Amino acid sequence: MLIRVPKKSEIKEHELTPQSVYHSRRDILKKLGIMTATLPFAAQSQANIFDIFSSGEDNAEPATVFQRSPLITNSSPYGSGLSLTPESKVLTYNNFYEFGTGKGDPVENSQSFRVDPWKLEVTGLVNNPITLSYDDLLKQFPLEERLYRMRCVEAWSMNVPWIGFSLAALLKAADPLGSAKYVAFETLHDPKQMPGQASQFVGGGIDYPYVEGLRLDEAMNPLTLLSVGLYGQTLAPQNGAPVRLVVPWKYGFKSIKSIVKIHLLESQPATTWNLLARHEYGFYANVNPQVDHPRWSQGSERFIGEGSIFSSRRQPTLMFNGYEDEVASLYKGMDLRSSY
Numbered sequence: 001m002l003i004r005v006p007k008k009s010e011i012k013e014h015e016l017t018p019q020s021v022y023h024s025r026r027d028i029l030k031k032l033g034i035m036t037a038t039l040p041f042a043a044q045s046q047a048n049i050f051d052i053f054s055s056g057e058d059n060a061e062p063a064t065v066f067q068r069s070p071l072i073t074n075s076s077p078y079g080s081g082l083s084l085t086p087e088s089k090v091l092t093y094n095n096f097y098e099f100g101t102g103k104g105d106p107v108e109n110s111q112s113f114r115v116d117p118w119k120l121e122v123t124g125l126v127n128n129p130i131t132l133s134y135d136d137l138l139k140q141f142p143l144e145e146r147l148y149r150m151r152c153v154e155a156w157s158m159n160v161p162w163i164g165f166s167l168a169a170l171l172k173a174a175d176p177l178g179s180a181k182y183v184a185f186e187t188l189h190d191p192k193q194m195p196g197q198a199s200q201f202v203g204g205g206i207d208y209p210y211v212e213g214l215r216l217d218e219a220m221n222p223l224t225l226l227s228v229g230l231y232g233q234t235l236a237p238q239n240g241a242p243v244r245l246v247v248p249w250k251y252g253f254k255s256i257k258s259i260v261k262i263h264l265l266e267s268q269p270a271t272t273w274n275l276l277a278r279h280e281y282g283f284y285a286n287v288n289p290q291v292d293h294p295r296w297s298q299g300s301e302r303f304i305g306e307g308s309i310f311s312s313r314r315q316p317t318l319m320f321n322g323y324e325d326e327v328a329s330l331y332k333g334m335d336l337r338s339s340y
């Protein structure tokens with residue numbers, strides 16, 4: 001998805017991330033219980049980039065590793081029968097440009113991210129504005145485990161056991177006004193904690209905070225999940241702790257991470273990737289094997305499962321990522337080529 005990275009010569013001195021921000025990559029992965037040999041290729045290649053910044057002394061600084069907590073969940077019928085992507089890959093092969101544009105950057109740069117205290121606000125065209133604290137997020141709504149397919153616009157996919165609750169439950173509690181037609185989402189803006197927000201070079205030229213949006217009926221669909229965890233535990237920062245969206249029938253960039261604001265409004269909100277390249281990334285971003293990205297085919301995808309990234313199998317892309325029965329009616333009568 002990488003669109004614009006300023007040339008090195010354009011970087012101002014204060015934008016270079018200080019060496020002290022970079023932890024020992026090997027140390028982090030060891031503490032996460034992940035051996036470098038099991039890392040996907042892109043994450044391994046990041047190790048070389050890290051070496052440029054590292055002091056070269058392996059034991060120089062013990063790395064902090066973000067502590068996740070176990071979550072109790074109800075089971076759900078979603079996704080039984082899908083084969084899981086190993087947790088080590090879900091934790092190390094990420095897109096979270098606030099922590100860098102390489103697939104291995106988020107795990108490396110986010111381990112000291114603070115999620116408590118947290119404040120998630122639901123505002124705008126609602127009768128009952130809501131503010132949720134970190135504890136409310138984990139306790140106020142009954143949590144379910146759902147195994148969903150996740151399809152990135154870059155044509156790779158994973159199957160992830162998310163933990164969370166339907167966004168609809170939160171929106172109903174806020175009681176939308178009749179005039180509310182869209183829902184806008186916003187990620188935390190904190191350049192001190194997020195190196196990609198402090199530096200255009202690290203953050204891929206995005207104008208932060210990262211913003212996303214859905215139509216209200218899409219947001220109310222039972223599949224749309226506010227996730228607080230995966231693989232039985234609270235979310236890791238690289239996956240969007242403490243709370244992120246998961247919209248399994250849309251390309252992954254709609255699934256905004258580390259959300260602080262949900263705002264109901266009458267008109268379609270601006271969205272980050274659409275603002276960057278509107279011919280490539282639409283507002284709808286429904287997974288569709290018949291509508292190619294201008295620069296690559298969407299007809300098939302690389303499934304990240306067991307084994308090395310080199311051996312990941314290609315499989316056909318499914319319409320609405322396999323959730324056609326649940327969501328096709330939302331788009332009845334629409335031209336999905338122009339509303340991409």
Ligand code: MTE
Binds near residue numbers: 187210238
């Ligand atoms: N949310 C924010 N705030 N910043 C991002 O860079 N990347 C998106 C999405 N949410 C992104 C984000 C993209 S492109 C994808 S594919 C998914 O997060 C990746 O989620 P994962 O790293 O947990 O697999």
